[in-house]
Amino acid sequence: MRILLSIYLLIGLPALAEGPVTLLVQTQAGEAIPNAVVIAKDSEAEVSADSFDWDVLMEQSDKTFVPYVLIAPLGSEVSFPNRDRMRHHVYSFSKGNRFEIELYGRDETRSIAFDTPGVVAVGCNIHDEMIGYIRVVDTPYAGKTDGAGSMTFTDLPAGTNEFLVWHPDMSERDDVVISWNGASELKVTLDVAPAALAAGNH
Numbered sequence: 001m002r003i004l005l006s007i008y009l010l011i012g013l014p015a016l017a018e019g020p021v022t023l024l025v026q027t028q029a030g031e032a033i034p035n036a037v038v039i040a041k042d043s044e045a046e047v048s049a050d051s052f053d054w055d056v057l058m059e060q061s062d063k064t065f066v067p068y069v070l071i072a073p074l075g076s077e078v079s080f081p082n083r084d085r086m087r088h089h090v091y092s093f094s095k096g097n098r099f100e101i102e103l104y105g106r107d108e109t110r111s112i113a114f115d116t117p118g119v120v121a122v123g124c125n126i127h128d129e130m131i132g133y134i135r136v137v138d139t140p141y142a143g144k145t146d147g148a149g150s151m152t153f154t155d156l157p158a159g160t161n162e163f164l165v166w167h168p169d170m171s172e173r174d175d176v177v178i179s180w181n182g183a184s185e186l187k188v189t190l191d192v193a194p195a196a197l198a199a200g201n202h
């Protein structure tokens, strides 16, 4: 065993898959931040339509996009079912992922495939207050914090040492980069105003 360990140390091998690791995303005041997107950086694994265990859809329900933040695999079809009695006109002007779905009614759906990794800010032309976000990712190693601001990766590719963290209401312009040394828990602080959290926490 000792010999084996020495060999590992000598070659400096991170031979095994890594994790689990739990990221806890909070405001500077220590409040939980739900809906933060966490992405393990620099993975060569490819994402596919069934990489995630959630439905890749964004509903319109009660004049609200649900979920508020959706993680979608690059190139996969995201559906936009309308559950309201009223019609919606869903669109985005986000670079590389512009789209427009003209007025459509209750229990109809449309779908769009997104070709550019990054953020798609989604709005409705009729109801200005409706806003949602799709984060298009090119890796299966991505997830969203829960109501407690927590997100766990059960296993990660060997060599993973950085995470990207993003929330639509944070003041930072770009993803926050967090380095990781293999610890099982990682605290991340984002500058998100409590008012924004209250409004976006659905």
Ligand SMILES: [Cu+2]
Binding pocket: 087, 088, 089, 124, 125, 126, 127, 130
């Ligand atoms: Cu609408």
